Amino acid sequence: MKAAVVRALGAPLVIEERPDPEPGPGQVRIRVEASGLCHTDIHAARGDWPVKPTPPFVPGHEGVGIVEKLGDGVTRLSLGQRVAVPWLGWACGHCDHCLSGWETLCERQINTGYGCDGGHAEKMLAAADFAQPVPEGITPADAAPLTCAGVTTYKALKVAGVGPTDLVAISGVGGLGHLAVQYAKIAGATVAAIDVTDDKLALARALGADLLIDARKEDPAEVLKRHGGAHAAIALAVNEQAFAAAYGGLRRGGTLVMVALPAGGTIQVPIFDTVLNGTSVIGSIVGTRQDLAEVFALHAAGRTRVVRETRPLATVNESITDILDGQVTARVVFEM
Numbered sequence: 001m002k003a004a005v006v007r008a009l010g011a012p013l014v015i016e017e018r019p020d021p022e023p024g025p026g027q028v029r030i031r032v033e034a035s036g037l038c039h040t041d042i043h044a045a046r047g048d049w050p051v052k053p054t055p056p057f058v059p060g061h062e063g064v065g066i067v068e069k070l071g072d073g074v075t076r077l078s079l080g081q082r083v084a085v086p087w088l089g090w091a092c093g094h095c096d097h098c099l100s101g102w103e104t105l106c107e108r109q110i111n112t113g114y115g116c117d118g119g120h121a122e123k124m125l126a127a128a129d130f131a132q133p134v135p136e137g138i139t140p141a142d143a144a145p146l147t148c149a150g151v152t153t154y155k156a157l158k159v160a161g162v163g164p165t166d167l168v169a170i171s172g173v174g175g176l177g178h179l180a181v182q183y184a185k186i187a188g189a190t191v192a193a194i195d196v197t198d199d200k201l202a203l204a205r206a207l208g209a210d211l212l213i214d215a216r217k218e219d220p221a222e223v224l225k226r227h228g229g230a231h232a233a234i235a236l237a238v239n240e241q242a243f244a245a246a247y248g249g250l251r252r253g254g255t256l257v258m259v260a261l262p263a264g265g266t267i268q269v270p271i272f273d274t275v276l277n278g279t280s281v282i283g284s285i286v287g288t289r290q291d292l293a294e295v296f297a298l299h300a301a302g303r304t305r306v307v308r309e310t311r312p313l314a315t316v317n318e319s320i321t322d323i324l325d326g327q328v329t330a331r332v333v334f335e336m
Contacts (some may be wrong), residue, residue: 002044003058004316005119009047013059014319015118016095021117021125023071028128030083035330036062036144036308039238040087040261042320044114047229053114061087062114062144062333063099063119063126068249074128082140083131083318084147084296085119087111087286090127104155104285109238120313121146122336132292135300142299145175145331147187148286150295150304153180153234155287156257157187161234164188168207169230171246173200174259175308175331180234182304187210192230194242199329209224213266216243224249236260241265255280310335 001022001316004013023029027189043049053059063085067077077083091098091106098106110127112118117125134143140246153176162168168189170180177200177279183192185208192211193204201212211227224230229251237245240259244267247256258281269281287295298304307330313320319332 001122002313004313005197006045006053006055006057006253007061009045009052013045015314015316017122019122022070023125023284025072026074026128027071027125028067028074028077028083028131029069030063030085030126030131031125031251032063032065032122032124032336033121034064034140034144034310034336035060035316035334036148037316037319037334038062038148039323040148042323043263045320049261057113058117058124059113060119060286061085061114062119062147062149063112063124064140064143065124069235071128075126077128077131077133082134083110084143084292085124085126085131086147086151086292088130088288089116090130092249099274099290103288116336120316120334121289131287132289132296134294138296139301141308141310141333141335144333145179145306145308146295146299146328147292149176149204150179150299151249151287151332152176152259153236153290154295155265155291156180156234156259156292157232159282159284160234160255160257162187162189162232166190166231167192167224167227167229167251169194169224169232169233169246169249170204171235171242172238173204174329178203178207178307178330179304181209186298186303192224192227194237194246197326203329207305215242221243221248230254232257234259234263238262240265240267241301250277250279252277253279255282259307260285307331308333315327
């Protein structure tokens with residue numbers, strides 16, 4: 001099989017031939033049809049974060065494909081079934097986080113494309129219990145971005161408690177943000193979309209955003225405050241200044257949900273203002289298996305639209321460059 005491999009952190013990925021992996025107990029082998037390129041894959045390949053992956057490895061945590069081989073003991077999935085493999089590749093199922101519905105906080109978790117080989121390959125392994133069945137009617141190229149970009153933003157809006165009549169700021173309209181706009185509208189919110197490119201602001205408008213804020217021309221915090229301040233701000237832009245602006249645009253009692261992970265990123269949270277205004281700053285990491293099932297159900301019902309472009313896996317390095325240069329409107333999906 002062909003795979004895009006990180007041979008050394010910070011080096012270009014290498015397309016190489018590898019033997020087909022054999023599933024162990026509780027695992028399945030998947031013939032990958034589509035695999036989305038997430039900014040996290042770029043961080044992984046560069047070793048940007050404090051906990052670094054160990055080369056060589058195959059990145060990718062938006063892999064979608066057909067189950068072609070079952071390991072011992074697998075009864076939940078069947079041969080020929082289409083499944084998606086998310087960032088949460090495995091969790092223990094026994095700790096207090098797992099048992100209380102927060103499996104994404106499990107301290108023993110294994111992350112796809114980071115702690116084990118991921119989906120930027122023609123075939124991959126997955127823990128059967130964490131491979132999510134894809135409903136009929138959802139194409140592999142649509143299912144791939146939903147597997148991370150979709151479930152991550154869906155969960156962020158959930159933890160923010162977004163509801164009807166809320167003003168929600170979506171900071172960064174791209175692979176994640178274009179889905180966040182749609183989930184916020186489904187929740188009944190008024191949506192303010194913040195970005196620095198004309199095409200992404202136009203996309204936000206087409207997807208139902210009520211207020212467009214061009215951060216090149218105006219201060220997002222000031223604009224949000226003129227509209228009463230945001231009940232919730234979802235920080236998706238990989239930029240520290242964008243986080244600070246989103247925080248500054250909160251109303252009293254508002255919540256900043258930090259999602260994007262700029263390398264070494266920090267923000268200053270003013271204690272006096274935070275206490276007096278009763279604001280909250282929280283982190284939200286991907287979503288659970290149940291969250292992903294809900295994301296797929298919404299898409300199968302025609303409630304969401306995935307904006308993406310498909311490319312061959314051989315373009316992985318050029319695609320990474322395009323994302324870093326802001327040349328991709330939403331999501332790149334590799335088709336195998």
